[in-house]
Amino acid sequence: MQTSNILAKIEAPLFREGIPDFRVGDTVRVHYRIVEGEKERIQVFQGVVLKRHRAGVRSTFTVRKVSFTVGVERMFLLHSPRIDKVEIVSRGVVRRSRLFYLRNLAGKAARVRDAKD
Template structure:
């Protein structure tokens, strides 16, 4: 990454530790803090990781789930203070870095093979 050393130093101080190791194809449960007025609550979003964008403090990951027969994708900032925790539900076995082909599949065809099945 071609950034100024000062910017890189500031970004590295903002990085968050304590996240589990998860990869593309894993099923994760993201506990996300939502602020509504003066109240806040935790919303859980569980789905398959479609892609990871690794860029230091700007890193993101995209999670997809099917809710009421509608595909829902959500992009999370990896080092966001709003993410309470990330749990890895199951490890998936995939051969791709981006799983965008899952958008066109539905039902059992859209499943990702588990590590325990192999």
């Protein structure tokens, strides 16, 4: 048996259902479960999706927001059990698969154009 078939069997039960179909450039709100000692709380991280890495269960996405004039980027595992939910706030129109150029922009220049429904 090939290793790819073995990995597919191991990863099959780890896939999560109900993840919305978001793309690079969309503004998303990620509800992430934080464990501090014995307490558990949900932290919301809202920002623009800079990139997506599609690799089955190991898929990731990076979200960037500006908090008090400091850019904050966070990478999330898409199928992580710690992600409570992902909400799409708005759809963005971009022509790139990686939006790393937003790191060098500030203010209104760092906005992503919204999709018109």
